[in-house]
Amino acid sequence: MRADPSLIHSQSEVRILAAIRDLLGVAATLDEVAAAALRLCAAMMQADASSLLLRDYDGGYRKFSFVTTEGARDVEHLRLDFGEGIVGAVVEKGLPQVVPDVSRDPRFSERVDTVGGLKAGSVACVPFRVKEGIVGTLEVAKKDAGSLGDKDLELLTALAGSVAVIAENTRVLSEIKDLHDKLEQANRVKAQFLATTSHELRTPINIIIGNLDLLLGGFLGELTARQKDSLRTALRNSGEALNLISSLLDLSRIEAGQFVIRVEEFRLDDVWKELELLFRIGLSGKEVELSWEAKEGLPPLKTDKIKVKEILSNIIFNAVKYTQQGKIEVTAFPLGAGETVQIEVRDTGVGIPKEYLPVIFEPFRQVEGSSPSVHGGVGLGLSIARRLVDLLHGQIVVESELGRGSTFRITLPTKYSA
Ligand SMILES: Nc1ncnc2c1ncn2[C@@H]1O[C@H](COP(=O)(O)OP(=O)(O)OP(=O)(O)O)[C@@H](O)[C@H]1O
Numbered sequence: 001m002r003a004d005p006s007l008i009h010s011q012s013e014v015r016i017l018a019a020i021r022d023l024l025g026v027a028a029t030l031d032e033v034a035a036a037a038l039r040l041c042a043a044m045m046q047a048d049a050s051s052l053l054l055r056d057y058d059g060g061y062r063k064f065s066f067v068t069t070e071g072a073r074d075v076e077h078l079r080l081d082f083g084e085g086i087v088g089a090v091v092e093k094g095l096p097q098v099v100p101d102v103s104r105d106p107r108f109s110e111r112v113d114t115v116g117g118l119k120a121g122s123v124a125c126v127p128f129r130v131k132e133g134i135v136g137t138l139e140v141a142k143k144d145a146g147s148l149g150d151k152d153l154e155l156l157t158a159l160a161g162s163v164a165v166i167a168e169n170t171r172v173l174s175e176i177k178d179l180h181d182k183l184e185q186a187n188r189v190k191a192q193f194l195a196t197t198s199h200e201l202r203t204p205i206n207i208i209i210g211n212l213d214l215l216l217g218g219f220l221g222e223l224t225a226r227q228k229d230s231l232r233t234a235l236r237n238s239g240e241a242l243n244l245i246s247s248l249l250d251l252s253r254i255e256a257g258q259f260v261i262r263v264e265e266f267r268l269d270d271v272w273k274e275l276e277l278l279f280r281i282g283l284s285g286k287e288v289e290l291s292w293e294a295k296e297g298l299p300p301l302k303t304d305k306i307k308v309k310e311i312l313s314n315i316i317f318n319a320v321k322y323t324q325q326g327k328i329e330v331t332a333f334p335l336g337a338g339e340t341v342q343i344e345v346r347d348t349g350v351g352i353p354k355e356y357l358p359v360i361f362e363p364f365r366q367v368e369g370s371s372p373s374v375h376g377g378v379g380l381g382l383s384i385a386r387r388l389v390d391l392l393h394g395q396i397v398v399e400s401e402l403g404r405g406s407t408f409r410i411t412l413p414t415k416y417s418a
């Protein structure tokens, strides 16, 4: 009695699907896909050997991998000439071929048998087709003549199709991974370069500032009013250059992962006291009220004080810079059972247009027209603040209305844990 062909077909599909699920589970690289696929073909078809040939750039074929029941035989360096053997015919015509008895087929090439160590009696060979076309063949061989037929060819064709899809996906994935690794490496080099350059630039600028201070203080002789004016301009500009370089250094150090967290216990009240005068100097000449409030129950923090100070100074300095009148209110309060604190910086300044809200935390992003000629700065403050907040496992968000003001909220764990 003959078996129902559709039943054979669906049984094959179930077996293939199950085997491919296993293949997907183990294979991470193209070589692994090839090796697993070959083992799969040999096992499913009870073949004595299976091979995957991939087309080489010079037009011949390269034996990519070769698996026999006695174990894998390395025939990686064996090359077949273009059109040589049954595989050559399959690639040329693009059609699957089964040869029940190779001794009767004049196309059969014995070179593979000799190197691979298996005397094939019958072979089945199908094209290995990926997106760009046929790139090789998938072949199985059995020692006994007459042991492979059309049914095997059908199964092998289905297998080759599925393996090709997996191989293609694996190749694309590995290309993406390579690209990702290269980008990461380039980014590290860039961060390292920035860190070194900004560090090296700081010393001469500090010397310039020191000497300008000496001159202005009259320690090197009396100066005329015009000379003093000119020195003040030089001093102001050197100060801005120093700020920029320090910001770049901070950012590149964070990106290069060179920041160390130093945990200490402190009160936010103290951080405010240390910073307040600088903010007030920044507000001189403006009608802006500045206030600080630590709400009841605000616990002391056990985290990196210097970083918290830098975060607050960047956010509050922005409020100072972008507010011409009204008020700036800084409030700190505990959240939940006190395991988190929130610091809110609310100003009645120029506000930030909606379309800029998603990008202002990126380096060098400034609202057009707001800087640098009008307000100074280069657009690094917020990106540094956000990276520092990340380092301390906190969060920072902003709400703003153009022309009415902005509110930045920083949430930090009360106790830093690595
Ligand atoms: N409180 C605020 N009010 C209005 N706009 C703000 C406020 N804070 C930030 N911005 C906008 O976000 C941009 C980015 O801020 P960021 O602090 O990163 O840069 P900067 O202040 O321009 O320069 P830097 O901080 O490097 O001196 C600013 O240029 C400004 O357009």
Ligand SMILES: [Mg+2]
Pocket (backbone or CB within 6 Å): 314, 317, 318, 377, 380, 381, 382
């Ligand atoms: Mg800023």
